[in-house]
Amino acid sequence: xxxxxxxxxxxxxxxxxxxxxxxxxxxxxxxxxxxxxxxxxxxxxxxxxxxxxxxxxxxxxxxxxxxxxxxxxxxxxxxxxxxxxxxxxxxxxxxxxxxxxxxxxxxxxxxxxxxxxxxxxxxxxxxxxxxxxxxxxxxxxxxxxxxxxxxxxxxxxxxxxxxxxxxxxxxxxxxxxxxxxxxxxxxxxxxxxxxxxxxxxxxxxxxxxxxxxxxxxxxxxxxxxxxxxxxxxxxxxxxxxxxxxxxxxxxxxxxxxxxxxxxxxxxxxxxxxxxxxxxxxxxxxxxxxxxxxxxxxxxxxxxxxxxxxxxxxxxxxxxxxxxxxxxxxxxxxxxxxxxxxxxxxxxxxxxxxxxxxxxxxxxxxxxxxxxxxxxxxxxxxxxxxxxxxxxxxxxxxxxxxxxxxxxxxxxxxxxxxxxxxxxxxxxxxxxxxxxxxxxxxxxxxxxxxxxxxxxxxxxxxxxxxxxxxxxxxxxxxxxxxxxxxxxxxxxxxxx
Amino acid sequence: xxxxxxxxxxxxxxxxxxxxxxxxxxxxxxxxxxxxxxxxxxxxxxxxxxxxxxxxxxxxxxxxxxxxxxxxxxxxxxxxxxxxxxxxxxxxxxxxxxxxxxxxxxxxxxxxxxxxxxxxxxxxxxxxxxxxxxxxxxxxxxxxxxxxxxxxxxxxxxxxxxxxxxxxxxxxxxxxxxxxxxxxxxxxxxxxxxxxxxxxxxxxxxxxxxxxxxxxxxxxxxxxxxxxxxxxxxxxxxxxxxxxxxxxxxxxxxxxxxxxxxxxxxxxxxxxxxxxxxxxxxxxxxxxxxxxxxxxxxxxxxxxxxxxxxxxxxxxxxxxxxxxxxxxxxxxxxxxxx
Amino acid sequence: xxxxxxxxxxxxxxxxxxxxxxxxxxxxxxxxxxxxxxxxxxxxxxxxxxxxxxxxxxxxxxxxxxxxxxxxxxxxxxxxxxxxxxxxxxxxxxxxxxxxxxxxxxxxxxxxxxxxxxxxx
Numbered sequence: 001x002x003x004x005x006x007x008x009x010x011x012x013x014x015x016x017x018x019x020x021x022x023x024x025x026x027x028x029x030x031x032x033x034x035x036x037x038x039x040x041x042x043x044x045x046x047x048x049x050x051x052x053x054x055x056x057x058x059x060x061x062x063x064x065x066x067x068x069x070x071x072x073x074x075x076x077x078x079x080x081x082x083x084x085x086x087x088x089x090x091x092x093x094x095x096x097x098x099x100x101x102x103x104x105x106x107x108x109x110x111x112x113x114x115x116x117x118x119x120x121x122x123x124x125x126x127x128x129x130x131x132x133x134x135x136x137x138x139x140x141x142x143x144x145x146x147x148x149x150x151x152x153x154x155x156x157x158x159x160x161x162x163x164x165x166x167x168x169x170x171x172x173x174x175x176x177x178x179x180x181x182x183x184x185x186x187x188x189x190x191x192x193x194x195x196x197x198x199x200x201x202x203x204x205x206x207x208x209x210x211x212x213x214x215x216x217x218x219x220x221x222x223x224x225x226x227x228x229x230x231x232x233x234x235x236x237x238x239x240x241x242x243x244x245x246x247x248x249x250x251x252x253x254x255x256x257x258x259x260x261x262x263x264x265x266x267x268x269x270x271x272x273x274x275x276x277x278x279x280x281x282x283x284x285x286x287x288x289x290x291x292x293x294x295x296x297x298x299x300x301x302x303x304x305x306x307x308x309x310x311x312x313x314x315x316x317x318x319x320x321x322x323x324x325x326x327x328x329x330x331x332x333x334x335x336x337x338x339x340x341x342x343x344x345x346x347x348x349x350x351x352x353x354x355x356x357x358x359x360x361x362x363x364x365x366x367x368x369x370x371x372x373x374x375x376x377x378x379x380x381x382x383x384x385x386x387x388x389x390x391x392x393x394x395x396x397x398x399x400x401x402x403x404x405x406x407x408x409x410x411x412x413x414x415x416x417x418x419x420x421x422x423x424x425x426x427x428x429x430x431x432x433x434x435x436x437x438x439x440x441x442x443x444x445x446x447x448x449x450x451x452x453x454x455x456x457x458x459x460x461x462x463x464x465x466x467x468x469x470x471x472x473x474x475x476x477x478x479x480x481x482x483x484x485x486x487x488x489x490x491x492x493x494x495x
Numbered sequence: 496x497x498x499x500x501x502x503x504x505x506x507x508x509x510x511x512x513x514x515x516x517x518x519x520x521x522x523x524x525x526x527x528x529x530x531x532x533x534x535x536x537x538x539x540x541x542x543x544x545x546x547x548x549x550x551x552x553x554x555x556x557x558x559x560x561x562x563x564x565x566x567x568x569x570x571x572x573x574x575x576x577x578x579x580x581x582x583x584x585x586x587x588x589x590x591x592x593x594x595x596x597x598x599x600x601x602x603x604x605x606x607x608x609x610x611x612x613x614x615x616x617x618x619x620x621x622x623x624x625x626x627x628x629x630x631x632x633x634x635x636x637x638x639x640x641x642x643x644x645x646x647x648x649x650x651x652x653x654x655x656x657x658x659x660x661x662x663x664x665x666x667x668x669x670x671x672x673x674x675x676x677x678x679x680x681x682x683x684x685x686x687x688x689x690x691x692x693x694x695x696x697x698x699x700x701x702x703x704x705x706x707x708x709x710x711x712x713x714x715x716x717x718x719x720x721x722x723x724x725x726x727x728x729x730x731x732x733x734x735x736x737x738x739x740x741x742x743x744x745x746x747x748x749x750x751x752x753x754x755x756x757x758x759x760x761x762x763x764x765x766x767x768x769x770x771x772x773x774x775x776x777x778x779x780x781x782x783x784x785x786x787x788x789x790x791x792x793x794x795x796x797x798x799x800x801x802x803x804x805x806x807x808x809x810x811x812x813x814x815x816x817x818x819x820x821x822x823x824x825x826x827x828x829x830x831x832x833x
Numbered sequence: 834x835x836x837x838x839x840x841x842x843x844x845x846x847x848x849x850x851x852x853x854x855x856x857x858x859x860x861x862x863x864x865x866x867x868x869x870x871x872x873x874x875x876x877x878x879x880x881x882x883x884x885x886x887x888x889x890x891x892x893x894x895x896x897x898x899x900x901x902x903x904x905x906x907x908x909x910x911x912x913x914x915x916x917x918x919x920x921x922x923x924x925x926x927x928x929x930x931x932x933x934x935x936x937x938x939x940x941x942x943x944x945x946x947x948x949x950x951x952x953x954x
Binding site: 004007011014015017018019021022059060061062063064067068069070107108111112114115118121125131133134137138140141144145147148151152178182184185186187188189198202205206207209210211213214 | 649
């Protein structure tokens with residue numbers, strides 16, 4: 001069975017999805033989805049162990065060896081991202097049953113779990129596959145389920161956010177399709193490894209340049225890189241709380257993965273960064289994104305929207321690390337990819353708790369919440385400090401490596417701008433802290449009085465909060481994984 | 496001669512696209528989009544892509560047009576003129592993208608070249624080995640269902656996802672009792688005698704044709720997806736003439752939903768069987784006494800899975816849309832949300 | 834002659850850009866989806882054009898035929914057509930819900946209501 005782990009990682013949630021649709025009552029569907037994603041987490045842990053022990057795993061689907069057939073190719077980077085997605089998918093799902101009850105009608109709940117599993121399967125499929133066109137197919141599975149999940153939010157603005165995302169997302173996907181098509185035209189292959197081997201021969205053609213440009217722009221639309229982020233804030237703000245937690249912690253991370261995979265493995269660093277201004281583009285958009293999105297976050301009056309803008313800013317850090325084009329920078333990006341998932345997972349789950357009690361996450365309703373919901377607010381504060389990058393949290397670790405990478409390049413002013421981004425994060429976090437701890441609760445004390453969030457939301461929230469602190473103190477595991485993966489990415493592809 | 500047809504078809508496509516941009520009547524736009532699909536289907540035939548042409552005609556000109564019309568019935572027929580500023584911005588973005596693409600196609604291999612990279616690398620294997628490895632004449636089916644069977648599995652899941660998505664968004668509502676009066680988008684056609692007789696005559700051959708397309712995909716153009724669309728089209732035709740409620744009694748919501756899930760599960764279980772017999776996921780060679788037989792069985796089963804899911808999802812989508820039209824007909828303009 | 838050999842690709846670009854233009858500029862939500870489907874269909878034309886071999890025929894094996902066009906792009910586009918109709922169906926379902934929620938399917942109207950909502954509470 002161990003040899004089948006790569007494919008099981010994807011088909012377990014994929015086949016669980018139609019089954020979840022048939023289960024009633026919805027609590028049973030939840031339990032089933034939870035078991036399936038728990039199995040997924042177990043699989044990804046074993047996969048990681050296997051990859052670290054045996055090196056890259058190759059699995060030929062249908063028994064047809066690539067490039068004739070489609071293959072799954074799991075190296076350190078894949079295993080790392082697969083673990084991240086299935087970990088978050090499982091932890092967030094723990095809270096789903098409680099949270100969804102307040103936000104989605106009973107008769108729609110089985111659809112929710114089915115779509116949740118499809119979304120996870122799509123994301124895992126994108127990461128596991130070694131075939132460029134297969135990326136597109138699984139991208140669409142995750143995209144279609146995401147559009148629906150967002151539109152299931154109670155607020156009517158969720159519908160509009162979902163529609164906008166559908167348009168932007170489809171344009172992005174079509175750009176990606178054009179990119180893949182042009183690459184196929186020049187090389188005759190769709191397999192990533194094969195592409196990497198065959199591209200150097202035709203590298204100087206305008207077609208390959210254009211393919212790269214279309215592909216990168218398409219992926220940047222998907223990962224909401226500033227200024228292509230316009231769909232993200234509303235989508236995160238008005239989606240059901242659980243959906244926001246899942247998307248913020250996984251979807252953009254997977255898009256970052258795709259960017260890294262194509263830029264480093266397929267196009268090759270020299271080509272992507274020397275022939276095209278990809279590297280400058282990522283640097284500039286990354287930095288501008290960090291600053292502008294952080295400032296916009298400060299101006300928000302809805303806390304979910306605030307953290308959504310903060311996500312756009314954090315994407316900036318990850319892209320910046322890629323743009324630096326050195327191993328330390330890439331390590332920082334990968335670290336931040338993992339760490340940011342832990343932070344935003346914790347923060348949006350905590351907000352799910354707030355929404356459960358208050359039915360709103362407007363900043364002004366946070367008055368006096370520090371005393372009424374101490375555990376939830378403590379989670380927001382710790383998660384927020386991690387976002388700022390305070391020592392003893394994971395946020396510090398990834399920022400530290402990012403600054404190291406910048407200093408390796410000797411670009412002092414850039415390091416200063418990164419610090420400025422952290423300062424801005426402190427400002428928006430402070431607005432929440434001030435409201436929650438230093439403003440008195442409304443005179444009537446809320447009616448009925450506001451209580452602490454339910455256990456089944458607190459538990460996964462605090463699991464992620466503890467992870468934020470634990471991996472901030474014990475950095476060996478994550479740092480060594482990230483740097484191993486990044487070294488591998490800088491090694492040229494051999495036949 | 497071929498080149499001439501090619502040039503004419505492509506020019507017609509451009510004209511149609513421009514007309515779609517120009518008209519403010521959505522009904523006209525939707526019909527023109529259907530024509531656009533038919534034209535591209537003809538173009539695909541010219542390009543030797545018969546399977547694709549078949550699908551594009553059934554989906555683009557058939558199902559998509561129908562869905563768009565239902566949606567238009569629910570929302571209104573005329574659109575507003577785009578704003579000037581928006582047009583200028585659009586023109587700018589489009590010009591940049593277009594120029595980039597133009598630049599990118601300057602040094603592509605020539606159109607129709609038999610020795611471009613894509614003809615030399617993988618295609619020869621599919622064309623020359625598939626008869627020995629899989630043993631069916633239609634290479635498109637071989638690649639679709641076996642060599643790249645996992646993509647097709649993903650495709651089935653995509654259509655399943657869309658089905659659940661539509662259900663979750665505008666899902667079935669409990670049917671309201673109306674005193675035997677069926678007011679729907681389709682009811683007016685019930686009085687057309689000629690249509691009723693014609694459709695009664697047409698529906699059985701359409702269903703037969705769907706079965707032929709389903710099981711003949713190994714030898715000619717066709718397969719599960721096309722068959723599913725045609726099968727659904729026959730039922731939709733019936734529903735449009737005789738009333739959606741009657742069709743829904745024959746295909747109850749819960750059953751259609753179950754079938755949609757079963758199609759995906761059937762495809763997946765074929766994969767699981769090979770996995771449990773010690774082969775890789777979706778390796779069909781284990782399913783028969785010889786690898787070739789196994790491939791036959793595998794392709795037959797997965798295409799059946801595709802067909803079931805596609806039929807059910809098309810029905811789900813059509814039923815949900817028409818139920819909305821129906822409900823609106825009865826309640827008047829219910830623009831309140833929850 | 835070389836212009837003729839690239840004619841297909843150039844027309845495809847024009848078609849794509851018309852579709853893309855409709856998506857960006859039109860305010861009507863159904864029209865945007867129409868534009869999107871034209872955009873996607875043009876990409877299909879690009880792929881299928883790539884696979885064509887002049888003088889070839891459809892890739893259904895037979896003793897009478899020597900040259901076949903490439904089957905792989907056909908397979909890819911079959912998948913892409915399905916993805917396209919799935920997206921369209923979902924988009925239309927959203928449009929129906931938006932009409933019920935906002936009373937309009939013009940982008941401008943919805944955005945105007947959004948702006949009011951953003952400032953009011």
